[in-house]
Amino acid sequence: MKPKVLVTREVFDEVLEYLSQHFEVTSNQSDVPFDPGTLASKLSDKEGALITLSDKIDATLLSHCPKLKTVCNIAVGYNNIDLEACTKAKVMATNTPGVLDDTTGDFTWALILATARRLTEAETYLRKGQWDGWKLKQFLGMDVHHATLGIFGLGRIGQVVARRAIGFEMKIIYHDVRRAASEIEQACRTSFVNKDELLGQADIVTIHVPYSPATHHLIGKQELEKMKPTAILINASRGGVVDDSALIEALRSGTIAGAGLDVFENEPKLNQGFLELKNVALAPHIASSSRATRYNMAMLAAKNLVAALTGEKPPNLLNPF
Numbered sequence: 001m002k003p004k005v006l007v008t009r010e011v012f013d014e015v016l017e018y019l020s021q022h023f024e025v026t027s028n029q030s031d032v033p034f035d036p037g038t039l040a041s042k043l044s045d046k047e048g049a050l051i052t053l054s055d056k057i058d059a060t061l062l063s064h065c066p067k068l069k070t071v072c073n074i075a076v077g078y079n080n081i082d083l084e085a086c087t088k089a090k091v092m093a094t095n096t097p098g099v100l101d102d103t104t105g106d107f108t109w110a111l112i113l114a115t116a117r118r119l120t121e122a123e124t125y126l127r128k129g130q131w132d133g134w135k136l137k138q139f140l141g142m143d144v145h146h147a148t149l150g151i152f153g154l155g156r157i158g159q160v161v162a163r164r165a166i167g168f169e170m171k172i173i174y175h176d177v178r179r180a181a182s183e184i185e186q187a188c189r190t191s192f193v194n195k196d197e198l199l200g201q202a203d204i205v206t207i208h209v210p211y212s213p214a215t216h217h218l219i220g221k222q223e224l225e226k227m228k229p230t231a232i233l234i235n236a237s238r239g240g241v242v243d244d245s246a247l248i249e250a251l252r253s254g255t256i257a258g259a260g261l262d263v264f265e266n267e268p269k270l271n272q273g274f275l276e277l278k279n280v281a282l283a284p285h286i287a288s289s290s291r292a293t294r295y296n297m298a299m300l301a302a303k304n305l306v307a308a309l310t311g312e313k314p315p316n317l318l319n320p321f
């Protein structure tokens, strides 16, 4: 008898075919997220699960899933998983690092350029039929080339963003909890600064840190007030790293000039304040969403699932086993 696994959301056919070679697969191809009660009942007889960041794995859920041995996130971020609870319940948790760095870095640049050059605002104006001709002072934006880029978090994705910035001949500064190795700093042509220096010097502040209690509201009212009034803030990391209400107020009052956001607090419920603002470019958590990368993420998660249930160490195990 093959072990039973649950795939909680829609995935590519190839991923289901691969999993079906090893497991009896139940999959939610309708793609409507399960509420916690439904997830618990669907998982009650399963040994493994391919999950996404909208599936919360905590002690309560695990108490209903006596057979569960592994939960495999289709995401590099894993703040939806209580690792301590998994370890206590002897459930292996895995994520998908590495395969989405370039794609997420590319999209960060889409947000930087769209925000600095007011692309979404200009497109909305055009679509509404308001364009009545070329004007010298129309949608004056901010130059990205030669500007100062401030990167919070020089991990894999932060490094990709920095390397792309070299082409724009930018000054690149970063802050992280730990200073990066000098080879990394050199490859990224970046120098380490403290948090306040980064906020005060950068024309573009971009965030690439994981969400955790330590990074909750890393950027709030005080931090926004330390930024230049001409600066823009970019977040393609996780909702909750930025205090959305404080950001909306800062964008309204002109404390900063603009923001480009792919992630939000309480996704998918957007703080309506964002929709009233022109100086913000918004995206629905799609930074890693190129066809190739989303496929690679799902396949890597599936490989973790197969390894975990066939007695091998999953390549991307997050908790001690």
Ligand code: DGY
Pocket: 053, 074, 075, 076, 077, 078, 100, 237, 285, 286, 287, 288
């Ligand atoms: C991740 O992998 O954590 C991304 O946010 C998913 O899109």
